[in-house]
Amino acid sequence: MSIGDNGSARGSIGSGLVVENLHVAYGGVPAVRGISLEVKAGEAVGLIGPNGAGKSSTLLAIMGAIGRTGRVLVDGRDIAGLPPEKVVRTGVALVPEGRHVFAELTVADNLRLGAVGRRDRSGYAEALEQILTMFPILRDFGHRQAGLLSGGQQQQLAIGRALMSDPDILMLDEPSLGLSPTAVDTVFEALDLIRGAGKAVLVVEQRAEFTIAFCDRTFVLHDGEITLTLKPEDAEKVDVLTKAYFG
Amino acid sequence: MIDRTATSDEVALSAPRGLWYRLGPIWSLISLLAIVYLVTLVNSFLGDSVQVQLQYALVNLIIVVALQIFIGTSGVLSFGHVAFVAVGAWTVGLLTIEPELKRNLLPDLFPFLFDLNAPWFVAVLIGGIVGGLLALVVSPVLMRLNGLQAGIATFALLGVVNQVLTYWSSIGPRSGQSMVGIPDVLNLQTTMLFAMAAIVAAWLFQRTKPSRLLRAAREDGIAAASSGINVVSQRIIVFAVSGIVAGVAGGLFALTNRVVQSSQLNIELTFITLAMLVLGGMLSLSGAVIGTLVFSLVDVLLVRMQNGLEIGNFIVTVPQGARAIVLGLILVGMLLFRPSGITGGREFVWPFRKDRPLPGMPPTNEA
Numbered sequence: 248m249s250i251g252d253n254g255s256a257r258g259s260i261g262s263g264l265v266v267e268n269l270h271v272a273y274g275g276v277p278a279v280r281g282i283s284l285e286v287k288a289g290e291a292v293g294l295i296g297p298n299g300a301g302k303s304s305t306l307l308a309i310m311g312a313i314g315r316t317g318r319v320l321v322d323g324r325d326i327a328g329l330p331p332e333k334v335v336r337t338g339v340a341l342v343p344e345g346r347h348v349f350a351e352l353t354v355a356d357n358l359r360l361g362a363v364g365r366r367d368r369s370g371y372a373e374a375l376e377q378i379l380t381m382f383p384i385l386r387d388f389g390h391r392q393a394g395l396l397s398g399g400q401q402q403q404l405a406i407g408r409a410l411m412s413d414p415d416i417l418m419l420d421e422p423s424l425g426l427s428p429t430a431v432d433t434v435f436e437a438l439d440l441i442r443g444a445g446k447a448v449l450v451v452e453q454r455a456e457f458t459i460a461f462c463d464r465t466f467v468l469h470d471g472e473i474t475l476t477l478k479p480e481d482a483e484k485v486d487v488l489t490k491a492y493f494g
Numbered sequence: 495m496i497d498r499t500a501t502s503d504e505v506a507l508s509a510p511r512g513l514w515y516r517l518g519p520i521w522s523l524i525s526l527l528a529i530v531y532l533v534t535l536v537n538s539f540l541g542d543s544v545q546v547q548l549q550y551a552l553v554n555l556i557i558v559v560a561l562q563i564f565i566g567t568s569g570v571l572s573f574g575h576v577a578f579v580a581v582g583a584w585t586v587g588l589l590t591i592e593p594e595l596k597r598n599l600l601p602d603l604f605p606f607l608f609d610l611n612a613p614w615f616v617a618v619l620i621g622g623i624v625g626g627l628l629a630l631v632v633s634p635v636l637m638r639l640n641g642l643q644a645g646i647a648t649f650a651l652l653g654v655v656n657q658v659l660t661y662w663s664s665i666g667p668r669s670g671q672s673m674v675g676i677p678d679v680l681n682l683q684t685t686m687l688f689a690m691a692a693i694v695a696a697w698l699f700q701r702t703k704p705s706r707l708l709r710a711a712r713e714d715g716i717a718a719a720s721s722g723i724n725v726v727s728q729r730i731i732v733f734a735v736s737g738i739v740a741g742v743a744g745g746l747f748a749l750t751n752r753v754v755q756s757s758q759l760n761i762e763l764t765f766i767t768l769a770m771l772v773l774g775g776m777l778s779l780s781g782a783v784i785g786t787l788v789f790s791l792v793d794v795l796l797v798r799m800q801n802g803l804e805i806g807n808f809i810v811t812v813p814q815g816a817r818a819i820v821l822g823l824i825l826v827g828m829l830l831f832r833p834s835g836i837t838g839g840r841e842f843v844w845p846f847r848k849d850r851p852l853p854g855m856p857p858t859n860e861a
Binding site for chain 1: 706707710713714716717718719720721722723724725853855
């Protein structure tokens with residue numbers, strides 16, 4: 248798998264995602280209050296926390312889909328004020344919550360649309376081939392309407408579509424939501440490959456234990472603030488943590 | 495990871511798609527053209543008054559196709575398209591009325607407009623360009639809006655344009671008066687050809703990149719933005735294209751009616767054309783065509799019945815004013831029981847085809 252050829256070439260100083268003092272508010276009500284985090288190339292970082300902790304808001308704010316203050320640096324470049332379609336072109340991709348595939352388009356068209364935000368048009372065929380190798384089901388169902396796929400297949404498609412924009416930073420909002428255990432395994436095996444290929448992965452999840460074990464670092468969010476940073480080995484102590492943080 | 499061998503579609507998925515794929519089954523186009531042709535053919539046996547009504551219906555058809563190009567593709571409501579119709583009608587009026595007549599009837603015109611004349615066909619095309627330009631000028635603001643905001647803002651556009659056309663006598667008649675003396679050049683057959691051309695243009699446009707991107711964004715705005723689609727710029731393109739079609743329709747309206755007054759190109763026409771689109775199904779081109787024809791047919795029948803329609807030995811009459819009530823009831827019933835319209839937002843496909851394309855998506859050659 249050589250998805251990250253570009254990513255690792257750029258994977259030197261300042262590569263990856265840096266968020267500094269991010270604030271988001273909905274109509275004056277704060278949702279994210281001063282989050283700072285860093286995701287390096289080839290690293291997976293998790294965000295966990297109860298509903299309303301500000302996890303999804305953090306991703307949407309980085310993407311530029313909602314208003315924010317604070318600095319967001321992609322490969323050392325401040326992307327403040329850019330709309331989502333421009334943020335994509337800086338090398339950030341978001342797999343939105345709830346498997347937002349274009350249900351009425353075919354799988355192939357979904358993937359083609361993902362390539363709209365590519366910076367490098369020439370790598371298109373290669374990227375498509377890599378994604379189809381990673382998710383063979385997408386090749387088999389290339390001409391099927393995306394809405395007819397199962398939940399796990401749609402999630403694979405959503406990730407595949409995000410990868411078509413050739414991102415250095417891949418963000419996922421609850422990729423395991425509503426999936427069967429096998430489908431979750433498939434998704435996280437793919438994420439492992441993507442990380443191994445030198446991309447920065449930022450994943451929001453509800454499954455605390457699973458996420459802590461998978462990610463290089465996991466931040467616990469509570470009321471819009473990072474209250475704890477966990478390492479993979481902390482996954483064993485997750486019962487205690489779950490009690491402490493989620494009641 | 496699941497261990498599977500790739501079995502099919504490998505080449506098709508990665509290969510660039512050919513012209514035939516992008517055009518899709520031509521049946522969805524031919525059926526619409528055939529319907530318009532047959533309706534016109536049947537009408538030519540029915541006497542002059544029906545033919546005149548059909549000509550108006552065909553002009554409305556082009557307006558509804560323009561509406562469908564924008565609303566059906568973007569999912570954003572527009573109450574403003576009649577503004578493009580109006581400037582198209584104004585353009586054709588100014589370019590086709592005899593210079594001598596213009597000097598007498600429209601004395602306040604900018605002097606250069608007196609001698610500005612064009613053959614009617616060219617005038618209609620220029621009317622389309624003016625409609626498209628107006629759409630292009632206002633679109634950077636309007637196309638950022640969604641839902642109710644977009645509805646109100648486009649309605650405001652109609653209001654502004656209508657006031658300007660009503661009161662600015664340098665580009666038209668003095669307030670309250672109408673533009674008369676438009677030549678009698680347009681017959682039913684030519685109007686039919688224009689309607690068919692509008693359908694072909696809309697059908698082809700469905701298959702272009704802006705239209706495809708915008709349909710995707712209509713389905714899911716978040717996913718579209720995350721995929722790098724700039725929704726606003728795609729909407730601007732589509733809005734301008736539909737403005738061109740609406741402008742052409744306006745020019746044809748001027749040539750059909752031969753008298754143009756700003757009050758004819760206002761709220762009532764807006765709602766009638768929107769009702770036609772809703773009736774047929776706003777997500778498909780077939781919906782625009784079917785909706786317009788069905789609505790017009792019912793309308794004509796009701797007007798006849800108000801005056802007493804003879805069927806054999808019976809005379810069917812309905813009270814005066816029943817037309818508006820019945821049309822309103824049909825629309826309410828439609829919205830209650832089949833909000834996606836007669837066509838359900840689907841396009842016509844070959845009747846023996848096994849798979850049915852989903853609503854809101856033009857059929858392709860993919861199985």
